[in-house]
Amino acid sequence: MKRSVAIVGAGVSGLTSAILFAENGFETAVLAEEIGDETNSAAAGAIWYPYDVGPGAEVVPWALISYGRFLELARDPQTGVSLVELRVFSRTGPIMPPEWAQPFATRALEAGEIPAAFVGGFSIRVPLIETTKYLAYLKSRLTNAGGLITRAVRFNDLSELGNSFDLVVNCAGVGARELAPDPELEPHRGQVAIVEKLDLSYAVVCDDPPLMYAIPRSADCVFGGTNDISEDRQPDPTQTARIIKECERVLESSKAVLLRERVGLRPCRKSGVRVAAEKLGDGGTVIHNYGHGGAGFTLSWGCAQTVLELARGFL
Numbered sequence: 510m511k512r513s514v515a516i517v518g519a520g521v522s523g524l525t526s527a528i529l530f531a532e533n534g535f536e537t538a539v540l541a542e543e544i545g546d547e548t549n550s551a552a553a554g555a556i557w558y559p560y561d562v563g564p565g566a567e568v569v570p571w572a573l574i575s576y577g578r579f580l581e582l583a584r585d586p587q588t589g590v591s592l593v594e595l596r597v598f599s600r601t602g603p604i605m606p607p608e609w610a611q612p613f614a615t616r617a618l619e620a621g622e623i624p625a626a627f628v629g630g631f632s633i634r635v636p637l638i639e640t641t642k643y644l645a646y647l648k649s650r651l652t653n654a655g656g657l658i659t660r661a662v663r664f665n666d667l668s669e670l671g672n673s674f675d676l677v678v679n680c681a682g683v684g685a686r687e688l689a690p691d692p693e694l695e696p697h698r699g700q701v702a703i704v705e706k707l708d709l710s711y712a713v714v715c716d717d718p719p720l721m722y723a724i725p726r727s728a729d730c731v732f733g734g735t736n737d738i739s740e741d742r743q744p745d746p747t748q749t750a751r752i753i754k755e756c757e758r759v760l761e762s763s764k765a766v767l768l769r770e771r772v773g774l775r776p777c778r779k780s781g782v783r784v785a786a787e788k789l790g791d792g793g794t795v796i797h798n799y800g801h802g803g804a805g806f807t808l809s810w811g812c813a814q815t816v817l818e819l820a821r822g823f824l
């Protein structure tokens with residue numbers, strides 16, 4: 510008999526976890542208030558790179574597993590995944606690529622490659638994930654594997670699901686603060702400005718304040734960013750103007766044409782990502798998969814794999 514799994518959440522964490530369950534013979538249902546492009550996940554850049562994620566020995570292994578998956582997905586343009594050169598800059602001094610990044614064509618940047626706004630930098634080849642296209646790809650891959658998706662359902666307690674499914678997986682992002690409940694979760698608000706395509710062949714990021722990034726995508730470019738503790742999902746025009754001004758200054762580019770603004774909440778957890786099983790009040794079991802901070806795409810396949818392994822131990 511097929512085992513049934515309910516996944517709460519349809520951002521990148523929920524959809525990726527659901528795919529692994531559905532493709533491994535589980536009856537899989539995703540239930541969420543918002544789906545895909547409506548979620549916080551849709552606001553991300555998104556570049557593969559661990560950023561603003563709490564401590565944890567598993568972060569790098571999860572990121573490396575995901576890198577491998579994205580590499581496979583990049584062979585198919587329908588997925589919205591490609592490979593891009595990322596230039597990571599510092600405003601304070603020379604920086605070196607981390608040890609674990611060595612396999613990914615890393616190199617120190619030469620003086621002539623460092624814009625006047627920065628003092629050091631390195632280059633690395635990473636997956637670029639175009640969120641709208643990628644979240645749509647995840648949804649269709651899930652439904653093709655037999656998974657069901659139900660939108661506009663909100664839960665106040667995970668025990669509401671425990672009786673109807675063999676297992677519940679909590680991928681509620683910042684919503685897990687109430688749902689788990691978990692007071693350690695903080696919404697790290699990020700705003701981006703999506704501008705018309707620029708003549709930029711690599712992505713640029715600097716997380717020394719002020720946080721700045723420019724990510725060239727197939728049809729536009731994402732300018733960022735902000736990182737404040739807030740749950741306000743409305744774009745702030747003053748922040749948009751500041752983001753665009755700083756990107757234009759750093760890139761020494763002409764006036765960028767604003768297409769759209771987007772805001773998302775990074776689910777940051779002080780003690781790190783939570784991928785762990787817990788007993789529910791009604792005797793059922795939940796596996797949590799939340800708290801990925803600014804690295805939800807970067808960790809998505811690695812975390813989903815751990816969730817599946819934990820589930821196999823229970824069922």
Ligand SMILES: Cc1cc2nc3c(=O)[nH]c(=O)nc-3n(C[C@H](O)[C@H](O)[C@H](O)COP(=O)(O)OP(=O)(O)OC[C@H]3O[C@@H](n4cnc5c(N)ncnc54)[C@H](O)[C@@H]3O)c2cc1C
Nearest residue numbers: 518519520522542543550556664682684699773805806807
């Ligand atoms: C501006 C910005 C840039 C970023 N850039 C990157 C990047 O370059 N690379 C990277 O790896 N990451 C990046 N991130 C981080 C990444 O977007 C997040 O880590 C990721 O989106 C978290 O995904 P999630 O699926 O866990 O949560 P979410 O996308 O927030 O999804 C949560 C889901 O749970 C549902 N839900 C919540 N509570 C309930 C409830 N009570 N009942 C029912 N449903 C509920 C929601 O409706 C939604 O479906 C960025 C984030 C932002 C904001």
